[in-house]
Amino acid sequence: MEVYDILEKVKSGELSIEDAQLYLRREPFEEMGYAKLDTHRKIRSGFAEVIYCSGKTQQHLLQIFSRIYEQEGEVLGTRASIEQYELLLNEFPNVEYDSVSRIIKIERKDKKHIGKIAVCTAGTADIPVAEEASQTAEFFGAKVERIYDVGVSGIHRLFSRLDVIQSANCVVAVAGMEGALASVLGGVVDKPVIAVPTSVGYGANLNGLSALLTMINSCANGIAVVNIDNGYGAGYIATQINKLGAGNEE
Structure with missing residues (x-):
């Protein structure tokens, strides 16, 4: 209480x-x-x-x-x-x-969901971490738009959903391999981007370390980075930002 x-x-x-x-x-x-x-x-x-x-x-x-x-x-x-x-x-x-x-x-079934958080993944293999972020945010009362498999190897897929992403109060970028998705998103939205490196990738990915270093060293503005595979942490922070952005929706 x-x-x-x-x-x-x-x-x-x-x-x-x-x-x-x-x-x-x-x-x-x-x-x-x-x-x-x-x-x-x-x-x-x-x-x-x-x-x-x-x-x-x-x-x-x-x-x-x-x-x-x-x-x-x-x-x-x-x-x-x-x-x-x-x-x-x-x-x-x-x-x-x-x-x-x-x-x-x-979970309470009568819960009100407010605002909008866009959760994006570079690939399908990143979905488990993205779902941890998405479901955490939904549990805490946020509306979540899932935009999966829009990585930089086919960047036209991302641009096809750009209007939805730009309308969100916060964006979560979940990516393994080299982790470039967060930098791309940081350059095309005017909202905070929470970058989540994943352990998805081949040997030199070093279980997510290469994606983590890419995200930390991004030249795009407005990007914050959580730990490798930490979907929960990203979902929590995104919820806090979304509550500020949703304002009087509550």
Whole structure:
């Protein structure tokens, strides 16, 4: 529950001043022994804590997932395996899993989506990272336009969708190999471009390092770069930018 909701409930008489005071005095995290859930993150940043599923034991994942869902009414996890999905499905029949992005979630169905984020990939092999970005942004309330397989080896494909890309509040450019897509997009849009290097490519791609270095060294303006394969990070930042751009749509 956010501070605004608490104040509204006090105003309407649903919540006493004393109960509201107790709620606000709670520790800003929940101690679970093996984890400290950041229960005030949504109050501070606007978005609740997200679970990085990879590497977590079954018991830890199940308990963390349960607590966030209990508190927020929805929950998002990244880098989840099919085995983790099957574990959570036993407890939460409404849990959803996407094997491409490895996103696992329970999401409110009445959510309003605002603004527009254009998520572009250089190739089809970049789609898993792009889907992590797209689905993260959608979970946090953004409209997403997917524009896939528009890399520089056939740049006419990109230009055919340029009107859609230019109308977005933010652009996410997901590319492996040499990572040139971000520079091209940076030169044709007047909105921020978030570049996501992927580990897609042959030997000298160095698991995404060559794309990362290209993006960092881009001469185009307005480009910011996240870590290799970090679709979640790009989707999160894009959502924040989109909220500013959407303005009074909320």
